[in-house]
Amino acid sequence: MAENVPSILDQGLNLDALVDQRGLFWDRLVRVFVYAAAGVVAFVFLAMVWQLVRLGAGQLSWSFLTELPQNAGREGGIFSILISTLMILGVCLAASVPLGLASAVLLAQTQRQTLFAILVRRSLDVLAGVPSIVFGLFGNAFFCVYLKMGFSILSGGLTLACMALPILIRTMEMAIRSVPQEVHHASAALGMGPIRTWVTLILPAASGGLAAGLVLGIGRALAETAALIFTSGYVDRMPESVHDSGRALSVHIYDLAMNVPGGEANACATALVLLIILWLLNSLTHRLIGRWLGRRLIYT
Amino acid sequence: MNPITSQTTSVSSPSLPLTCMSNPAACILQPASMTVTDLSVFYGDHQALDKVSMEFSAGLVTALIGPSGCGKTSLLTCLNRLVQMVPTSRVTGQCFMDEFDVMSPTTDIISLRRQVGMIFQKPNPFALSISRNIELPLISQGIKRHRRHEIVEEVLRDVGLWDEVKDRLHRSALTLSGGQQQRLCIARALALKPRVLLMDEPCSALDPIAAGRVEELIRKLRSCYTLVVVTHNMAQAQRIADHVGVFWASDEGRGGQLIETGPCEQIFEQPRHKLTAAYVQGRQG
Numbered sequence: 001m002a003e004n005v006p007s008i009l010d011q012g013l014n015l016d017a018l019v020d021q022r023g024l025f026w027d028r029l030v031r032v033f034v035y036a037a038a039g040v041v042a043f044v045f046l047a048m049v050w051q052l053v054r055l056g057a058g059q060l061s062w063s064f065l066t067e068l069p070q071n072a073g074r075e076g077g078i079f080s081i082l083i084s085t086l087m088i089l090g091v092c093l094a095a096s097v098p099l100g101l102a103s104a105v106l107l108a109q110t111q112r113q114t115l116f117a118i119l120v121r122r123s124l125d126v127l128a129g130v131p132s133i134v135f136g137l138f139g140n141a142f143f144c145v146y147l148k149m150g151f152s153i154l155s156g157g158l159t160l161a162c163m164a165l166p167i168l169i170r171t172m173e174m175a176i177r178s179v180p181q182e183v184h185h186a187s188a189a190l191g192m193g194p195i196r197t198w199v200t201l202i203l204p205a206a207s208g209g210l211a212a213g214l215v216l217g218i219g220r221a222l223a224e225t226a227a228l229i230f231t232s233g234y235v236d237r238m239p240e241s242v243h244d245s246g247r248a249l250s251v252h253i254y255d256l257a258m259n260v261p262g263g264e265a266n267a268c269a270t271a272l273v274l275l276i277i278l279w280l281l282n283s284l285t286h287r288l289i290g291r292w293l294g295r296r297l298i299y300t
Numbered sequence: 301m302n303p304i305t306s307q308t309t310s311v312s313s314p315s316l317p318l319t320c321m322s323n324p325a326a327c328i329l330q331p332a333s334m335t336v337t338d339l340s341v342f343y344g345d346h347q348a349l350d351k352v353s354m355e356f357s358a359g360l361v362t363a364l365i366g367p368s369g370c371g372k373t374s375l376l377t378c379l380n381r382l383v384q385m386v387p388t389s390r391v392t393g394q395c396f397m398d399e400f401d402v403m404s405p406t407t408d409i410i411s412l413r414r415q416v417g418m419i420f421q422k423p424n425p426f427a428l429s430i431s432r433n434i435e436l437p438l439i440s441q442g443i444k445r446h447r448r449h450e451i452v453e454e455v456l457r458d459v460g461l462w463d464e465v466k467d468r469l470h471r472s473a474l475t476l477s478g479g480q481q482q483r484l485c486i487a488r489a490l491a492l493k494p495r496v497l498l499m500d501e502p503c504s505a506l507d508p509i510a511a512g513r514v515e516e517l518i519r520k521l522r523s524c525y526t527l528v529v530v531t532h533n534m535a536q537a538q539r540i541a542d543h544v545g546v547f548w549a550s551d552e553g554r555g556g557q558l559i560e561t562g563p564c565e566q567i568f569e570q571p572r573h574k575l576t577a578a579y580v581q582g583r584q585g
Contacts, residue, residue: 191441196440298474
């Protein structure tokens with residue numbers, strides 16, 4: 001039977017004619033572009049790290065981390081600044097995570113376009129685009145002056161919370177929405193209350209996305225400079241409580257690089273520390289939140 | 301009757317009789333009858349169901365048949381009020397479980413849904429271990445761990461799944477086959493000791509053999525539970541149902557209507573409505 005079927009070769013067709021040369025060209029071009037783009041991104045990051053390592057790695061030592069800054073930061077370490085940064089971050093997360101998660105749950109649950117949901121979403125979009133210096137001015141006017149918190153870690157952390165909220169809420173909402181509606185229905189049909197459903201099923205299923213949102217929020221908070229100058233101040237001494245003023249790592253870098261002649265090396269060393277903290281916190285968040293929330297879920 | 305089901309009868313383990321059958325005293329709740337009167341369902345401006353009145357007798361299997369989009373599932377979701385999870389939905393009319401007003405605003409929905417279980421078209425086990433799938437709803441009822449483990453074994457035996465999964469209770473429920481998943485979902489619903497079990501095309505996502513086993517299970521559950529089964533499979537309705545309700549989409553866009561209801565034999569052998577006759581003979585629908 002196979003002999004009766006004329007094959008392409010029997011008919012003397014040129015197989016090369018079947019290949020779309022133009023398509024192949026575009027295919028290759030796009031491939032080159034995609035690799036080049038990814039390469040550029042990696043290059044920028046590596047170049048930055050190389051620069052920091054070249055200029056700052058010499059300053060890095062255990063004592064750099066454990067000593068207080070001296071001579072406006074030209075000498076000594078960054079211990080008090082590390083502590084201030086972590087305190088500011090702590091205040092920021094303590095305020096923004098509960099608020100963000102609650103808002104994300106609400107927004108993810110409103111399937112209808114209610115006026116309230118539209119209003120909240122629109123506000124978040126606008127807030128996400130507001131420059132940090134404006135948040136700084138707002139934080140100064142509201143937390144420092146109106147609420148009489150003064151220049152303090154508390155004011156700074158709360159201002160950062162306002163800044164991190166939009167991105168936190170949006171990513172968390174996406175994460176929650178990605179959990180199929182079937183899970184809600186299955187759980188409701190089994191007579192499980194909403195709180196149990198959310199705690200045992202929905203949030204664990206969304207844990208990966210929630211952790212990603214948290215990472216973005218932490219990143220935004222650690223990277224912030226402008227908003228903090230107006231709110232938590234730039235005193236480089238050791239803070240005694242959240243009511244004290246404190247200098248964040250990014251503010252320290254800015255100050256050393258711009259205002260302190262001879263501070264460049266320590267600025268680069270501080271930037272390296274900031275990068276390492278960011279990297280540590282990111283992987284830690286993914287591991288802890290993702291694993292802990294989703295610990296009971298098994299897919300395979 | 302059906303070659304597939306008669307085969308699977310021998311395949312399925314001659315497991316212990318259903319808990320409820322073997323020991324009726326252990327079953328505190330008896331099957332309940334459900335009645336709906338003038339029930340209409342709207343989703344926004346769209347009407348899905350138009351003034352349906354019918355009764356689901358206690359301990360019997362009622363099959364709802366009819367073409368797609370004529371409100372069968374909507375009716376089903378009214379019986380456990382899952383319909384209200386659709387934000388735009390609106391229900392008028394009455395629905396009673398025995399003397400209990402299902403639609404009343406004071407109804408405890410959680411307790412209602414424990415008594416009126418539901419199986420979905422697509423098996424929907426949680427991404428948890430097999431045993432935890434069954435335990436989770438029990439935990440929310442405050443049942444102690446020791447008792448929970450007993451119930452897990454009990455209901456898995458009831459659905460004929462125990463021998464297949466007893467060695468891997470802590471593996472993910474998602475590793476089970478589609479048919480096993482569906483039986484797990486039925487087991488999960490049975491663990492709550494419901495009085496009524498709603499099934500929305502429980503076999504349509506399954507292969508014929510798995511469907512046969514679920515169907516056989518439905519026949520075993522009869523008389524212990526009131527069963528309401530939506531199905532597109534006419535032969536299946538004939539095999540499992542005591543009563544049949546035939547739904548048809550109304551011409552005026554007022555959603556599905558109940559055009560005929562009655563004992564299974566009557567619907568399939570002496571239908572009174574001409575659409576029913578055409579539908580069950582496969583001429584229309």
